[in-house]
Amino acid sequence: MKAPNKTLLACLTAALLTVLASGCASAASRPQFSAHIVAWLTPNYTPRRDDAIAIDLAPTASADDQALTARVGRELPRSGLHAVDHVESARWVLQATAIPLAQPILRSPAGTGNDGTLGEEQSLLLRLNLYSVTEFINGERVPIWSAAYLGAPERYQQHPQALVRLLLKTYGIAFNGNAQIDLAEADAAEVTETAAPAPGAVEPPVEPPVEPPPVAPAESTPLPYPPVEPDADTPAPSEAERPPQV
Secondary structure (H helix, E strand, O other): OOOOOHHHHHHHHHHHHHHHHHHHHHHHHOOEEEEEEEEEEOOOOOOOOOOEEEEOOOOOOOHHHHHHHHHHHHHHHHOOOEEEOOHHHOOEEEEEEEEEEEEEEEEOOOOOOOOOEEEEEEEEEEEEEEEEHHHHHOOOOOOOEEEEEEEOHHHHHHOHHHHHHHHHHOOOOOEEEEEEEEHHHHHHOOOOHHHOOOOOOOOOOOOOOOOOOOOOOOOOOOOOOOOOOOOOOOOOOOOOOOOOOO
């Protein structure tokens, strides 16, 4: 058997290494999205990712709550979680809230130490609370798992689906640190808020068109005096006697 050409083998090895290196570089260069997430789990509870989860929208939910709840509902199946439509057929109930906050900060002029003015810094709290169905129905609204993000509102405005996915990434576990996901993958799942109503939202009933009542024909109003009948013996005026038309 003829020995393989060493030059050809070297070229093939170099080409393979180049392809592998470019693939690794491409994966490493993909933008990553990270945020600090805090999640805690009550002892003696072990929610599984294949457990049935129903989303509940509180009657007092704000517009921000409704938008976040809609995103969470669409993200559940993408994150490998099992969502159901009715609380009665679920094991857990999930609620989402988005709360704008104003945190006090001290603005100090440069070189003046701690002397300065007290101001406010806008931040946003995103929170997911998971409840036992039995306790939820009985009115015991104590979450058995909760995950939260507190940070700049701009991050949520720019990449809302990425933050929702990060929160659900810690589903059912205790976590405190920076969670990270592929930003391009999260943005590819971005959908508009108006694509579907928020889960749990009650749409207003459609009222049937109101037909106007039939209008009765107007009755003639009798004159306060008897009509004047023309005298049959009075001849009609001739053309010469008639007044000129203006």
